[in-house]
Amino acid sequence: MQNVFDILKERGFIEQTTHEKEIKELLGKESVTFYIGFDPTADSLHVGHFVTIMAMAHMQRAGHRPIALIGGGTAMVGDPTGKTDMRKMMTKETIEHNANCFKKQLSRFIEFGEDKAIMANNADWLLNLNYVDFLREIGVHFSVNRMLTYESYKTRMEKGLSFLEFNYTLMQSYDFLELYRKYNCKLQLGGNDQWSNILGGVELIRRLENDSVYGMTFSLLTTSEGKKMGKTESGAVWLDPNKTSPYDFYQYWRNVDDADVKKCLSLLTFLPMEEVNKLSSLEGAEINKAKEILAFEVTKIVHGEEEAKKADKAAKALFTGGSKGGSIPTTEISRDELGEGIDILTILQKANLIPSRSEGRRLITQGGIKVKGEKVNDINYIVKEDDFSDDTLMIQKGKKVFHCIKLI
Structure with missing residues (x-):
């Protein structure tokens, strides 16, 4: 069987690794337990999460065990990464509601159950921590000087970084330690904006447990011009059909720029790379065929084949001047x-x-x-x-x- 590391690399997922050679060897010789965290800051996952979800699916298909970690505890603090201002504080009730929505959505993409994927919530260990004990066991291993060099903190220094948010890296690092101790989790994956947080966990486990664990980050979903994908005039492109209809979801992918077709086919579908390369090499008006396949495949994964067919039919009805679009809003x-x-x-x-x-x-x-x-x-x-x-x-x-x- 092809090493999943090679699959992820060929498809363009991998951005950075802590130890590339060791990670590839590990993934090739045994079933590895790995985790990805999702902070429930809204009541639905969105397109920005979908790259990491697809990576989890590839890993599980290759025989590795995913842990989908819901950030019920870290969401109480809020990740400052990529934010110019402090995140809005949410109530415990809102976070719990959002976490339950995430669990339901993730179950559509990852197979959970005995000997399958694990669903965990860091509220189970973070919310009951003794603060002084936490500082003595965990905080002592983190250098403030070094943390201030992290991009997630540097960009906030001018406007002001709250001490609340400054704790975020420690909390995420502690998550990795907890999952290592409980499930022998050896690998943390995440978007490339999580690099410094992931490094914190890797180093913490090395110091406290004298063991090697690893981190790997994925490319963020951006256009060929470097802009984040998944935004429209009306807001984010959500995975919840009640927030972004299957038709609007389909249309979003149908209308991506020609230059983004290959990246989207590679990252967001399971089509073989041979077919991806063939489709993305089409030129002129023919590239629209590739966009139709992209839109259908992504919609099928997120909303099911029936909804994908309805959206495809609706789009084609509009294109030919029909007025009965089926799944059109x-x-x-x-x-x-x-x-x-x-x-x-x-x-x-x-x-x-x-x-x-x-x-x-x-x-x-x-x-x-x-x-x-x-x-x-x-x-x-x-x-x-x-x-x-x-x-x-x-x-x-x-x-x-x-x-x-x-x-x-």
């Missing part, structure tokens, strides 16, 4: 509510296509709204029953956002 309006007609701005608000009427007026003035495929030029345009075809009306915002108004 839909807003229902009763005939009584429609009456003699409703102005376009009210319709756009009901469909959550605009945050305010002033934004709607701006969009219409700039030609950014179409009804039945035709630009709306009048901000006072009235939508009437005869605008509907088979009780449906398609509204387009910009080039890529479609919404169906259904008359009931």
Whole structure:
């Protein structure tokens, strides 16, 4: 069997390793228990988490044992990495709710159970720590001078770094120690922004347990221009279908830039690299075929094959001028509510296509709204029953956002 290290490297996952040769040898000779942490700062995982989730899946397929660590304890403090300001403090109840949402979502991608993956929550050991004992056992091994050189802390020094957040590296390092002691966890994986936190755990175990453990980080999901992927005008691209519909999720991947197709196919699908290379080498209009396959494959993994087929059908129906899109986001309006007609701005608000009427007026003035495929030029345009075809009306915002108004 091919070493999973080579698979991850070929597909472009691996960014940094603490000991490349040793990690590759370890993964090639035995089943390794490894972990990735997910702080429940929202009630859904998003596209930014998906690279590490895919890496976990590749590792499990190769016979290694994942630990999905929910950060119920670390979320009480908040990771300062990549943040210009202190994270908003969340209540224990909110964190617990978010953690339960994460557990449910992760179970769609990783197989948990006896002799399978492990689900753990660092609240189980962090929330009951004795602070003085923790400082004496753990804090003594960390140099403040060195920690201040970490990128996650350096970028915060100008605006102010709270002592609360300064503890984050110690807490994450302690997680690794706890998982090492409890499950013989030998490897921590994470996004490349977690490098300094991972190093802390590797060194802590070496000092306290006199044993070698390892760390490996993955590329962050960025465009060819270096910008983070997974953001739209309306916010993050979530893995929860109630926050980002399967159709919108599909459309996001269908519309990635040509230059990002190979990276996305490599990191976010299980397609063989031979097929990835073939698809990403397509040029001109043919690259759209590769984007359709990308969108279908990623949507299938996240939402299931049935939803992927519905989203694919809906997108193709729109492309060919059809009005019955299946899984296109839909807003229902009763005939009584429609009456003699409703102005376009009210319709756009009901469909959550605009945050305010002033934004709607701006969009219409700039030609950014179409009804039945035709630009709306009048901000006072009235939508009437005869605008509907088979009780449906398609509204387009910009080039890529479609919404169906259904008359009931």
